Amino acid sequence: MPLIKVQSSISQPESAAVASLLTGLSAKLAEHLGKPESYVMTAFEADVPMTFAGTFDPVCYVEIKSVGNMSSSQTKTMSQDFCHQISEKLGVQANRIYIEFADAKGYMWGWNESTFG
Numbered sequence: 001m002p003l004i005k006v007q008s009s010i011s012q013p014e015s016a017a018v019a020s021l022l023t024g025l026s027a028k029l030a031e032h033l034g035k036p037e038s039y040v041m042t043a044f045e046a047d048v049p050m051t052f053a054g055t056f057d058p059v060c061y062v063e064i065k066s067v068g069n070m071s072s073s074q075t076k077t078m079s080q081d082f083c084h085q086i087s088e089k090l091g092v093q094a095n096r097i098y099i100e101f102a103d104a105k106g107y108m109w110g111w112n113e114s115t116f117g
Contacts, residue, residue, distance in 0.1 A: 001109055001116055002066040004029050004082070005043040010058050010090055012046040021089040025082065032078050033066055058092045062099040067106045067116045075101045 004025050013021075022042040030037035052059040062082060064070075070078075078101070083094040106117025 001039045001104075001111065002029050002033055002035055003041045003043070003063065005045075005063045006060055006086060007045045007048045007050070007062075008058070008060040008090060008092060009048055009050040009056065010046055010060075010092065013090065017089060018044050021085070024085055024089070028081055028085065029064065029078075032074060032081070033068070033070070035066070052096050052098075058090070058096060060086055060090065060092045060097045062086065062097060063102070064099060065102045065104055067104050067109050069103050070101055 006021070006025070012018075022044055026037055026040045026042045029042075030040050048061075050056075050059045050061065064078065064082075079099050082099060083097050086092060086097055087094045107115050109116045
């Protein structure tokens with residue numbers, strides 16, 4: 001049920017770098033939310049035409065969605081953690097990363113021919 005999706009303007013990194021990023025994000029998202037990693041989905045998309053602050057310098061947009069309620073302290077901690085990880089792995093400065101956190105109602109999230117609500 002938790003999802004972390006990263007879109008970036010950077011060129012496609014080597015597959016090993018992407019795998020390392022996604023597995024790291026998956027484990028950390030499960031840890032932050034206290035949910036089993038077996039439900040966590042990750043996604044990465046490179047070469048997305050994007051601007052930030054009027055420039056085409058490397059940038060990332062990250063979506064984090066989960067069934068339940070994320071607290072203010074959780075999102076602050078996740079922002080720090082994920083900005084650091086993405087910056088380290090992709091070379092995008094933390095001040096050029098936006099993260100959108102979204103809580104989902106269980107009945108609005110489908111899986112395995114049903115929903116979580």
